[in-house]
Amino acid sequence: MSMLSVRNLNKSFGGLxxxxxxxxxxxxxxxxxxxxxxxxxxxxLFNLITGVYTPxxxxxxxxxxxxxxxxxxxxxxxxxxRTFQNLRLFTNxxxxxxxxxxxxxxxxxxxxxxxxxxPSYRKAEAHMHDVAMEKLAFFGPRLMxxxxxxxxYVLSYANRRRTEMARAMATGAxxxxxxxxxxxxxxxxTAEITQIIRRMRDEGGYTILLVExxxxxxxxxxxxxxxxDYGQKIAEGSYxxxxxxxxxxxxxxxxxxxxxxSEEVEL
Amino acid sequence: xxxxxxxxxxxxxxxGVGAIVAVLLALVEGNGGAKLNDxxxxxxxxxIAALSLNLVNGTTGILSLGHHGFMLIGxxxxxxxxxxxxxxxxxxxxxxSDMTPFTLSLSVENAFNAVGLQALTTPETLWVRFLVAxxxxxxxxxxxxxxxGIPSLRLKGDYLAIVTFGFxxxxxxxxxxxxxxxxxxxxxxxAGVPNDFGKSIWWxxxxxxxTLFVMTKxxxxxxxxxxxxxREDEIAxxxxxxxxxxxxxxxxxxxxxxxxxxxxxxxxxxxxARLDFFLFFLTFFFLVAISVGGxxxxxxxxxxxxxxxxxxxxxxxxEKTYGLPVWFGVIGSLILIAAAGGWLYRKTRxxxxxxxxxxxxxxxxxxxxxxxxxxxxxxxxLDGTFQAFGMRRILLAVLLIVIMxxxxxxxxxxxxxxxxxxxxxRKDQPSDEERAQDAWLSNPDxxxxxxxxxxxxxxxxxTAEDAPNAVPFLERGTKPDPDEPRYGExxxxxxxxxxxxxxx
Numbered sequence: 001m002s003m004l005s006v007r008n009l010n011k012s013f014g015g016l017x018x019x020x021x022x023x024x025x026x027x028x029x030x031x032x033x034x035x036x037x038x039x040x041x042x043x044x045l046f047n048l049i050t051g052v053y054t055p056x057x058x059x060x061x062x063x064x065x066x067x068x069x070x071x072x073x074x075x076x077x078x079x080x081x082r083t084f085q086n087l088r089l090f091t092n093x094x095x096x097x098x099x100x101x102x103x104x105x106x107x108x109x110x111x112x113x114x115x116x117x118x119p120s121y122r123k124a125e126a127h128m129h130d131v132a133m134e135k136l137a138f139f140g141p142r143l144m145x146x147x148x149x150x151x152x153y154v155l156s157y158a159n160r161r162r163t164e165m166a167r168a169m170a171t172g173a174x175x176x177x178x179x180x181x182x183x184x185x186x187x188x189x190t191a192e193i194t195q196i197i198r199r200m201r202d203e204g205g206y207t208i209l210l211v212e213x214x215x216x217x218x219x220x221x222x223x224x225x226x227x228x229d230y231g232q233k234i235a236e237g238s239y240x241x242x243x244x245x246x247x248x249x250x251x252x253x254x255x256x257x258x259x260x261x262s263e264e265v266e267l
Numbered sequence: 268x269x270x271x272x273x274x275x276x277x278x279x280x281x282x283g284v285g286a287i288v289a290v291l292l293a294l295v296e297g298n299g300g301a302k303l304n305d306x307x308x309x310x311x312x313x314x315i316a317a318l319s320l321n322l323v324n325g326t327t328g329i330l331s332l333g334h335h336g337f338m339l340i341g342x343x344x345x346x347x348x349x350x351x352x353x354x355x356x357x358x359x360x361x362x363x364s365d366m367t368p369f370t371l372s373l374s375v376e377n378a379f380n381a382v383g384l385q386a387l388t389t390p391e392t393l394w395v396r397f398l399v400a401x402x403x404x405x406x407x408x409x410x411x412x413x414x415x416g417i418p419s420l421r422l423k424g425d426y427l428a429i430v431t432f433g434f435x436x437x438x439x440x441x442x443x444x445x446x447x448x449x450x451x452x453x454x455x456x457x458a459g460v461p462n463d464f465g466k467s468i469w470w471x472x473x474x475x476x477x478t479l480f481v482m483t484k485x486x487x488x489x490x491x492x493x494x495x496x497x498r499e500d501e502i503a504x505x506x507x508x509x510x511x512x513x514x515x516x517x518x519x520x521x522x523x524x525x526x527x528x529x530x531x532x533x534x535x536x537x538x539x540a541r542l543d544f545f546l547f548f549l550t551f552f553f554l555v556a557i558s559v560g561g562x563x564x565x566x567x568x569x570x571x572x573x574x575x576x577x578x579x580x581x582x583x584x585x586e587k588t589y590g591l592p593v594w595f596g597v598i599g600s601l602i603l604i605a606a607a608g609g610w611l612y613r614k615t616r617x618x619x620x621x622x623x624x625x626x627x628x629x630x631x632x633x634x635x636x637x638x639x640x641x642x643x644x645x646x647x648x649l650d651g652t653f654q655a656f657g658m659r660r661i662l663l664a665v666l667l668i669v670i671m672x673x674x675x676x677x678x679x680x681x682x683x684x685x686x687x688x689x690x691x692x693r694k695d696q697p698s699d700e701e702r703a704q705d706a707w708l709s710n711p712d713x714x715x716x717x718x719x720x721x722x723x724x725x726x727x728x729x730t731a732e733d734a735p736n737a738v739p740f741l742e743r744g745t746k747p748d749p750d751e752p753r754y755g756e757x758x759x760x761x762x763x764x765x766x767x768x769x770x771x
Contacts, residue, residue, distance in 0.1 A: 050506060076508035088503035090496050092681060094695075101496040104489045105508030111517065114488030115481050125489065142708050149695040171508050 001064055003028045003175055003207045004049070004080075009058035011048055011231075018044040019231040022058070026175070031201055031208045033218045033239075036228035037251055042211040043085060045228070046177050049209075050082050051075040062175070077105060081173035083164045085180050085211070089152045095163050096148045099132040102171040135169040138196055138204070158189045165196070169204065176200070178210040182217055194220050215243070227251070277686045285476070292468050304468060305536075306580045311471035312532045314572045315478045317553040318565055319525035324554070325563030325681075326486055327518045328498030329419060330428040332550055333435030334526055339545035340411055340438060341404035341527025342534035346457040347450060348375045348400035349535075354459040358452060365448040373450075375399045397464045397535070401474075405527040411438065412523025416516035423501070432547070439545055456541035457534075465535030474532065478525050482565050483683065485521070494518055498563070548660075552579070555663050559670050560677050567679025575663060582659035591649040592640045599636030606630035 002025040009022040019041045026032045034042050047053045049060055051072040060067045062078050070078065081102070090098050107128070113121045136143045139162040152160060161181060168176050181197065182190040194217050200206050212218050218225060219239045227235040227242055229251040235242050242248055295303055316338060323331045347370070350358075355371050358364050375396040379387045387395050415434050419427055442451045464470050485491045493514050496504035505511050534540045552575050560571030606629035613621045643649050655661075670677065682688070697705060 052502075052506075072502075072505040073508045073510050076506065081508075082506055084503065084506075088500050088506070090499035090503065092499055093492070093495055097492050097495070100489065101492050101504065101509065102507035104493040104496075105510065107489050109489075111485070111488065111490040114490055115484040117484065121488070128489065140708065141704060145701045145704075146695055146697040167507060 002026060003030070003063060004209065005059075005061045006045075006049070007059045007061075009045075009048060009060065010056045011044060011053060012056060017231050019048065019055075019228075022228075022231070022233055024226050024233060024236060026207060026209055028207055029201065029205070030223045031197065031210070031221050033222040033225045034209065034211050034228060035213070035215075035218060035225060035242075039230075040228040040251075041231040042228055043179060044231075046082060046179055046211065049075070049177065050080060073105060076102075076171050076173060079172075079174040080177060081168040081171040081175075082177040083161075083168050083179055083181065085183065087160055087164060089160055089164055089167070091153045092151055094149050094151055095136070095143055095155070096129075096132060098152060098163055098167050099135060099170045100128055102167050103128045103131060106172055131172075132166075132170055135166045138169070138200060139166060157184050158186075161185065161193070162196075165200075169200065169206070173206075175207040175209065178208060178212075180211055180213065182212065182214050190214060190217055193217075197221055219243075273687075280686050288472070292472060296468060302580070305466065306576060307468045308466050308471045308536060309580065310572060310576045311468065311475040312465065312529055312536055313552065313556070313576060314475050314569055315471075315532065316526055316529035316549070317556045317568050317572050318475075318478050318482050319522045319529065320550070320553045321557050321563065321565060321568045322482060322485065322494075322522045322525075323518055324557055325561075325568070326491060326498065327494045327515060329515065329518075330424070330431075331415075331519075331522075332428050332432035332547070332554075333415060333438070334522075334553060335545045335547060335549040336435035336438035337408045337412060337523040337526035338530030338533060338549060339442060339542075340408040341401075341530030342540050342545065343442065343451050343457075343530075344404035344407045344527070345397075345400045345531030346460045346534050346540040347373055348403060349397060350374070350457050350460055352376070354457070357459075358455075358457075361455065363453070363455060365445065365453050367449050370449045375403075393461060393463060394470070397461075401464075401528050401531040404531040405524040408527025408530065409520045409524040412520040412526075413516060415523070416519030419515050419519060420512045435547065435550065439542060443542055451540075454542065456539060458539045460534050460538050460540060462535050462538040465532045465537070471532055474528065478528075479565060479569070481521075481525075486565065486683070490514070490517075495563075552663070555667050558667055558677055561679030561681065562677055563681040564677065564679035564683055566684040567677055567682075570678055574666070578659055578662055578666075582662065585658035585662065586655060588652050588654040590652050592644045594653055594655075595636050595640035595649065599633050599638075599640055602629055602633030603637060604633075606633055 004026040006025070007023050009019050011018045022041075022045065024032075034045060036042055044053065048055050049067065051067065051070045051074065055068060058068075062080060065078060067075055067078060067080070090101065093101075107124055109118070109121045109124050133144065136148075143159060143162060143166070147155065147159070152163060155163065161184070165176075165178065165181060168178075178197070182193050185193060197208060197210070198221050201208055210222075222239050224237065225235075225239050225242045226233060227245070227248050229247075234247045234251060235245045237245075292307070295307060299307075316334065320331065320334045323329050355374070358366055359368075359371055376388050379385070379396070386392070415431060418430050422430055441447055443454050486495075493504065493509045496507065496509055497511060497514060501511065530545075533544070537544055553572075556571030556575045557568050558571070559574055560569065561567030606626050609623070609626045609629065610621060613619075613623060613626070640649070687693075
């Protein structure tokens with residue numbers, strides 16, 4: 001059974017059709033990239049899957065369980081966590097707090113036990129701390145020593161991106177939706193984040209769906225690529241097949257002009 | 268120092284401070300006089316209310332303006348359950364009273380008699396009945412908190428603030444309607460609530476300590492972190508699995524519970540429950556305290572409450588009638604102080620020119636007013652008198668404006684007082700080794716091989732010796748200089764070198 005299966009997904013905002021009859025699958029342990037020009041509906045797709053928007057029609061299933069109509073926090077309970085394109089960290093809280101908050105929904109100990117700091121709460125807290133350190137370890141020691149207790153607003157942009165990915169992992173989800181994980185990073189950091197995404201799959205066992213504009217990152221790690229344009233899937237397949245697809249080239253670069261027209265348009 | 272030893276040290280230090288506070292309270296009770304005693308009790312009662320409001324306002328980030336409503340519920344329930352039998356007879360004999368025999372029989376004393384606990388109905392055991400009444404009042408307020416919490420699921424920001432304000436007013440106004448007047452005695456309220464509790468600094472401070480304990484434990488628990496996550500970014504918190512509905516309603520309910528208890532103490536402090544003891548101004552005072560102390564910081568809120576209570580209790584001289592020379596003198600002195608502050612500010616910040624035109628003009632106006640007040644005393648222009656009516660609240664409002672303009676996050680911001688902070692232990696500052704490792708990590712050219720080709724995870728611990736190439740990089744500027752202030756530490760003020768230029 002596929003991990004995530006999206007069937008005939010439709011969503012419109014007023015007169016704008018954001019996704020049209022969108023269908024695709026993600027198998028367990030796969031890294032699937034969603035690409036497409038600006039406004040193609042990639043982030044809308046993420047918002048539909050994570051319950052921020054409700055689809056007009058169509059189905060979204062995680063391991064056979066429908067996600068349609070769930071609140072975002074229920075989607076996290078079901079096993080999908082996300083990062084945001086424009087960083088939505090808890091800016092005034094420390095890095096450690098940022099990675100502890102996503103574990104709260106798994107806490108079984110009631111709040112009044114936390115007030116009394118009962119042994120079972122202390123144990124749960126220690127476990128949450130261990131999980132946080134384990135997830136931050138994916139990014140090397142840079143977030144783990146003194147930065148652990150620094151508020152997020154003093155971090156560099158790249159470190160904020162890393163914190164957000166660690167935060168998504170800490171939810172305990174099986175599947176991660178990464179919305180432009182390398183946005184705002186330099187080539188070196190992009191190369192490193194590429195490695196980390198691969199290790200998140202290989203060592204962490206996560207299934208990953210990512211939206212990305214940097215084609216070298218997409219080409220290097222994607223098992224499969226889904227191309228969207230105007231809310232429709234125009235191509236799907238391996239990176240090599242997709243980038244040579246006529247429709248994809250058209251979406252990104254524009255239609256090849258007819259022979260007679262090309263004589264009039266000279267650059 | 269190990270974790271458990273640190274914790275033990277902190278607990279010992281906290282207990283030590285608690286003991287010192289207890290000794291001070293004992294001294295005040297013995298020799299402080301009634302006024303100081305009342306001020307401390309008022310500080311504790313308002314402190315409980317402000318702390319509970321801060322759970323919703325500061326920690327969860329929901330602006331709630333209906334706190335006086337929860338206090339009213341707690342206050343009325345407590346009075347109904349605690350007023351002594353002779354007061355009940357008086358109420359029953361009043362022609363305008365709507366109280367029914369049933370509602371008049373609702374009291375902790377009767378309940379104890381009914382279940383055969385006669386030992387707890389003596390005057391010596393009033394405190395047991397009071398504690399029960401306070402708890403019941405808290406729980407009833409909590410139920411109303413749950414009801415108010417429900418619209419908070421759909422509304423955000425300003426809209427929710429308006430709804431909570433409306434709810435507070437609805438509670439206050441409906442208490443005098445015929446539906447509730449059998450319980451509230453209508454507009455007459457309850458006079459003769461025993462004040463042994465609300466005026467006792469021991470009980471009020473004990474409950475304040477308990478509230479502070481619960482609130483700070485909540486703040487630093489997983490639940491409190493989730494609430495702070497909601498404050499920082501509601502969408503992100505929900506996307507990270509935080510159940511917004513459950514968390515917000517629970518925060519409202521806990522907050523309302525402690526507000527109800529504060530209401531019970533407030534009624535006891537005033538020896539009466541009346542509708543005009545629960546005006547919006549109560550919430551306003553707590554909001555000022557929270558804004559001054561620091562939104563989200565419980566220790567800061569207590570500082571804010573101290574300021575508000577001080578102005579409220581000792582602000583009488585502000586509202587008396589004085590001759591005009593006195594007013595001119597005071598205003599002139601204030602302007603002069605402001606000008607001196609501006610001059611000092613510019614000097615410490617090394618801003619030039621230090622004698623800014625504004626500073627000069629302010630200083631001249633202040634000096635002129637002061638001189639006029641001193642030498643013009645006999646002139647007919649200064650014959651009259653003036654009373655600054657309502658000056659206390661004006662002063663608090665001005666304080667709010669000044670805080671919002673110059674330090675919008677309040678004195679303590681979101682931080683709490685902690686022993687680690689007091690003893691200058693900072694975990695968020697890098698050690699030299701961590702600094703070297705960080706420099707090594709952040710300079711990609713120094714990584715052995717490129718990150719793309721290396722299969723092994725990044726090394727867990729690195730020093731400058733591990734990466735010989737890193738040394739020149741460190742020397743280029745990131746190497747810590749022992750003379751330079753460390754990251755995050757305040758730069759000590761140093762006197763200016765060029766004093767001779769100062770003279771102009």
